[in-house]
Amino acid sequence: MAQPTCHIKIINGNTCQPMTANINASAQAIKFLNTEIITVQPQTGPESIESFYDEYLAIPGILEQIILDTSSDAFILACWGDPGIEAAREITSKPVVGIAEASLYMANMLAAKWSVVTTLHRVRDMVEKTIQKTGLTARCASVRTTKLSVLDTEQDRTATLDILIKASQLAIQQDGAEAICLGCAGMSGLEKQLEARLGVPVIDAVAAAVKMAESLVHLGKSTSKHLTYRLPEQKEIKGYNPHFQAQSFYP
Amino acid sequence: MAQPTCHIKIINGNTCQPMTANINASAQAIKFLNTEIITVQPQTGPESIESFYDEYLAIPGILEQIILDTSSDAFILACWGDPGIEAAREITSKPVVGIAEASLYMANMLAAKWSVVTTLHRVRDMVEKTIQKTGLTARCASVRTTKLSVLDTEQDRTATLDILIKASQLAIQQDGAEAICLGCAGMSGLEKQLEARLGVPVIDAVAAAVKMAESLVHLGKSTSKHLTYRLPEQKEIKGYNPHFQAQSFYP
Amino acid sequence: MAQPTCHIKIINGNTCQPMTANINASAQAIKFLNTEIITVQPQTGPESIESFYDEYLAIPGILEQIILDTSSDAFILACWGDPGIEAAREITSKPVVGIAEASLYMANMLAAKWSVVTTLHRVRDMVEKTIQKTGLTARCASVRTTKLSVLDTEQDRTATLDILIKASQLAIQQDGAEAICLGCAGMSGLEKQLEARLGVPVIDAVAAAVKMAESLVHLGKSTSKHLTYRLPEQKEIKGYNPHFQAQSFYP
């Protein structure tokens, strides 16, 4: 039986266009033949997400990309931290996949323990909370932060690779990691080189999420509208465009 | 020694003005003599917070009330769920208190087990996640949700009281609760009547938070700027007013 | 770019041939075009797995299906309980997916809380341990066992459906489930009818695992051979055929 085309919209959580292009390249390279992917970035929000402040200011713009969408079969939130994902699941019944959760599930099937290697030291608490939300804290060997900003990961790939290798080797040798999860969408595309150097599986979160979204679409699944993720209650929402008003979501 | 005046700004998480007035009344009634309290509501965001979607759209407006402030010694986030509190702690070094955490700490000092009695059934997962974030899940006897919307709690106090009594009695008799935490700022002011009827301590989260904020100010404490809560990195934030740009926070 | 054919071997954990046929039908119906699936059953082991005893006696036969394989790109363990999966990951570097873990990851992306609805009451502890192993216990609303034996689920589909509907409705109404995971490979194929009746997502574990296995293959991933899942040490293994001797796995 021929399978119908599956349309996936990937939403870069950051407003940085080069990162959108990088994410898109990784996604296009890994998608199934009959998957159509478009990668977008929010109209509003920070260039990069490196603090809770950045994350919260990014969320309305991320949600807007879902609200205004009319044709996608599934959405991917492409920022490790899965910003606003519970709200995304409220405003659409299409599957919504976070790249953080997708990468951790993949890692869990390949290794007994894994580490997350990521950007600035200050994000440690954000990363730990994200892992906690998936429930997989006990499988996490460590979180290794670095001096890399999110934008660094895009702009100097060689230096980035070097820093990630060093941090990953520490995770493997000192913390007991048996696989590495790259904790930033900006690191997408480096996984093969890292894997060659490290000798353990390295998970690109964007690629993992593309596979998860394709899977949910082909399984014909929708987000549960039974309780937590039902449509938001209708009410006035001040200072946001009309399409943000919950009544716009109701049939 | 005469204690200096302590200025506290309470930020109603909702844009519903009558709730702001109710919160303010509770706060003024419980404050110390030399505390000055102003209660505000965000310029933007939903009338009431009853979903993750509502919560995330409320956060930028909540944070703006901190950004534009020049004179407060501490801030209170007056929505049970403590929306955006990590970001609030990044953008100011003044203490920030969430009403949820404050009420749970108070309950913990008064009872071996407590329940949270709150609004719509759909918020159960939000409430459980808030309790989880404080670390006090093991002390929670149950979360009892009701058919009350947030605005109901303001508009029909008699019916609200009735529903809260019934839900609380079930928590006490069936779940082992020995105290009740009211899980919505809109329920503020009903705690005395409930306590009289139930015979166990009933915690008004707004009042609890006022005491916590006063305490932190008098202790002379500031939020740690060492790692997680340091000022957000400077970068372009699209579609937000200039005062949202992180460079505006830097000295 | 044309994607290469992906060969997946599904190993029914039970030696019951009709269940193999049922699993195969579900898998063939959901696979991608360029996936080739064969479904097998062990040469040795119990007709059905309903106790720890059954499970442990099934494992050598399950592992043999991997040992003797020369052409598959990935393996699926098709018994909810993922019997012997850590050993399976030791003896091959090809991805190995358990249907239990796969179904729970899918459920986690669709619902805030889910329940597992499954066979005989005696398996409750086995099911709870399986959920614990994935780390997702906190997301599980309940385990609902029934009077259904594994073979019942194959032999009387109407009665099975009826019992599953009743158990699922209790999970939704009393336990707070927002999605249902079917906790037995024998229930594969009933998910659409159940979903229509229940109004919440119902996860067929076999279909979920097919998608996970395809995903891992297309991502080009191998099981980590760094520590826990490296090849078994070489030694004498008494009473097993020569192909079970670890030296047969070494290049």
Add this chain to the structure above:
Amino acid sequence: MAQPTCHIKIINGNTCQPMTANINASAQAIKFLNTEIITVQPQTGPESIESFYDEYLAIPGILEQIILDTSSDAFILACWGDPGIEAAREITSKPVVGIAEASLYMANMLAAKWSVVTTLHRVRDMVEKTIQKTGLTARCASVRTTKLSVLDTEQDRTATLDILIKASQLAIQQDGAEAICLGCAGMSGLEKQLEARLGVPVIDAVAAAVKMAESLVHLGKSTSKHLTYRLPEQKEIKGYNPHFQAQSFYP
């Protein structure tokens, strides 16, 4: 409205008088104007608490200070470990605050992770159990013990300061602490100097507890007498003074 005077009795858990004086000085310096504080020490019990043995022998004398009291509105147990606090909550309906719990709640509102820096190495397990009892283990970066005895902390303030600085710096640099909780009442009064040297919030547990006790009194709260903390059953208690007999607590 003028607020009525609030009377707080602080009970030094140790029978060492100079520590009582030090605790009192810290408390008097931080109290609100209309708070009256008296600080006492038990008639019986060890000079200092540095083992479970010390702690258990201290408890009857601590409880006696509550039993014989007729005028206080709240009690503070001034020994990090909150010795006998559940019993204290049984024998009075006045709020009882432990300095350990109070300091941890304050730390939780100021930092994402904190460490407890304390006395002799042997108390590590006691300290970990105290943190566990509050439920905040997941927020604790580390427990750093030292070679300081409790009496050392009183007798050589310069050496104490020095040792605490070194231990705190290790907690910050190696363990990820973003605030420091001083884990002994005898360290009260050193927090400002430590804060100046360390650059992160340092919590004096005595001061934190004074604020918590004032808060509970001004909120008009009583300990729940519903189940766990109801008055002890009446019975003969051998070898204790008549005022220890439970019937003396009954109205």
Add this chain to the structure above:
Amino acid sequence: MAQPTCHIKIINGNTCQPMTANINASAQAIKFLNTEIITVQPQTGPESIESFYDEYLAIPGILEQIILDTSSDAFILACWGDPGIEAAREITSKPVVGIAEASLYMANMLAAKWSVVTTLHRVRDMVEKTIQKTGLTARCASVRTTKLSVLDTEQDRTATLDILIKASQLAIQQDGAEAICLGCAGMSGLEKQLEARLGVPVIDAVAAAVKMAESLVHLGKSTSKHLTYRLPEQKEIKGYNPHFQAQSFYP
């Protein structure tokens, strides 16, 4: 090889003599031939332990029975709650066994899940904390409290049996218990009748502890004096007899 006589002292936590006799009878009936058991009660403390207050007042008298002992090879704390056990382990290097922990270890080897059936409703929190301290909370199906006081269990054996049967049946039928732990030393001696009626293993905590103490003695084990359980520091302890002074423990 002939085994040397093993001397065990059982310390009833309560000062109620008939309970001492009952405990002793159970212990004598189950001991090995070459075990000598004496059962004592404290000189000071409450008739029965039914609150945290009772427990803390009992501890000094319990510890005194260890301090004054010169000939025992091991000690058993015969009050479900294991009162003061950490202190007991500090003041002697002989093994100290709590009846609660002993009974839970035995239950864990006989059943996948067990319940504790015990006395007054108010002790629920105490019992849950005791289970938590052993680490076995996840194996506990439920705690079932009753209207039985500790002394009731001694005085009316028929009524006690009846109430325990009813509570145990609820634990088995509604909570999933597959064995029952009797949560009070006073219930010792009823386990055979209960087992006959319930059809699941019923653990008498006193008997379990006798076996554990004998085991530790025959294994030749001493309590670790390395850190937590080393001898208490020497210091003045006011209001206690000279034998309570720590220097009396030092060689």
Add this chain to the structure above:
Amino acid sequence: MAQPTCHIKIINGNTCQPMTANINASAQAIKFLNTEIITVQPQTGPESIESFYDEYLAIPGILEQIILDTSSDAFILACWGDPGIEAAREITSKPVVGIAEASLYMANMLAAKWSVVTTLHRVRDMVEKTIQKTGLTARCASVRTTKLSVLDTEQDRTATLDILIKASQLAIQQDGAEAICLGCAGMSGLEKQLEARLGVPVIDAVAAAVKMAESLVHLGKSTSKHLTYRLPEQKEIKGYNPHFQAQSFYP
């Protein structure tokens, strides 16, 4: 009263005969006078268990030793990892003790924190899962793996002792261990020498299990047949001898 003879069968999990002899020697040395012990090894399975693969292939042979037994009062699974213990508890109502669980319970009564010192680095995950299954993870200071294979522990006792001393010292000095559990049956017999060198309790798991099995027999306890551990359902089990068919277990 003269106690009846207690017959215990110890099942070495490995098929290595010298290890059986070593286990037997340890057991005979520690048993009570009226205990009769026989130590056997499976007819089938690996020489030593050092991977999940080894463990799963060992289990049928281990279970067979129980199935074919007609005279033992209790069984001991003598491989740290307690392989197949849930199944063992299903096929007999006689008590079944695992050496891992037995050693951890003993350690828990002697020390606040303990470490497991064991064989090859690759078994870390297996060991952690075994500890997790007992529920005692929070009491575990660390797992220290070494370069010792299981057979090494038998063949070169001097080198083994040396390596165990070094690993244990690291556990004590760096991880906070206050006792050591030897994590392999092959290490049985070295505990006295280790204890002398380390100065903390060292638990031989075989000896611990002998005491636990004797205890359960003398207490007259049987495994609960209520739910999880009831006899396996009757069904065809292909490729196994007739005595493996469940109907052979039924009366």
